[in-house]
Amino acid sequence: SYDLTQPLSLSVALGQTATINCGGDDIESKNVHWYQKKPGQAPVLVIYRDYNRPSGIPERFSGSNSENTATLTISRVQVEDEADYYCQVWDRSSSVVFGGGTKLAVL
Amino acid sequence: QVQLVQSGAEVKKPGASVKVSCKASGYTFTTYDINWVRQATGQGLEWMGWMSPNSGNTGYAQKFQGRVTLTRDTSISTAYMELTSLNSEDTGVYYCSREGDGYKYWGQGTLVTVSS
Numbered sequence: 001s002y003d004l005t006q007p008l009s010l011s012v013a014l015g016q017t018a019t020i021n022c023g024g025d026d027i028e029s030k031n032v033h034w035y036q037k038k039p040g041q042a043p044v045l046v047i048y049r050d051y052n053r054p055s056g057i058p059e060r061f062s063g064s065n066s067e068n069t070a071t072l073t074i075s076r077v078q079v080e081d082e083a084d085y086y087c088q089v090w091d092r093s094s095s096v097v098f099g100g101g102t103k104l105a106v107l
Numbered sequence: 108q109v110q111l112v113q114s115g116a117e118v119k120k121p122g123a124s125v126k127v128s129c130k131a132s133g134y135t136f137t138t139y140d141i142n143w144v145r146q147a148t149g150q151g152l153e154w155m156g157w158m159s160p161n162s163g164n165t166g167y168a169q170k171f172q173g174r175v176t177l178t179r180d181t182s183i184s185t186a187y188m189e190l191t192s193l194n195s196e197d198t199g200v201y202y203c204s205r206e207g208d209g210y211k212y213w214g215q216g217t218l219v220t221v222s223s
Contacts, residue, residue, distance in 0.1 A: 033209030048209035086152050096154035
């Protein structure tokens, strides 16, 4: 099976940059999607296919994917960015795989 | 606009089954696969399976093989997820989502509580 590894938590000061990594074997060969999940709400797609932003997602959200690590970067972090973030890929052996999620706290 | 509207909360006893519906609107139902994702209480997002509304073909996560069945009724643009042999670890919120570049469209979620 294919595994995605994310840090459990991350704390960032208001206005600073948050960087959330997602590790996986040769992940750069896969399309990585990122979701924001707030309590009581459905997940929101914030980045698709490594670095693309859906309409309505602020430009502060960006993504990259290289070798064994995909990265979600949130610039100028706002209070409303406090949430759980999940990476996701499709893998031939495991079908759809989600990372374990990273809880982002804004200080 | 694309909408996925799920059925309401359920309370089930251990060993029972639950069937959650997901009604699609705003697009041609048979064009995109429907996936099901759950978030068990205190846990992360977990993919359960996919279904093609066009063909009825399905694929399931190994963890749920034998316990989950995905079906659809194209006449009413509705997908269903049935989970059997429920236990307390199945308590959580179940979501349907539409396939695309990532999952852009989601249902509002259905809370399933398993309790004796």
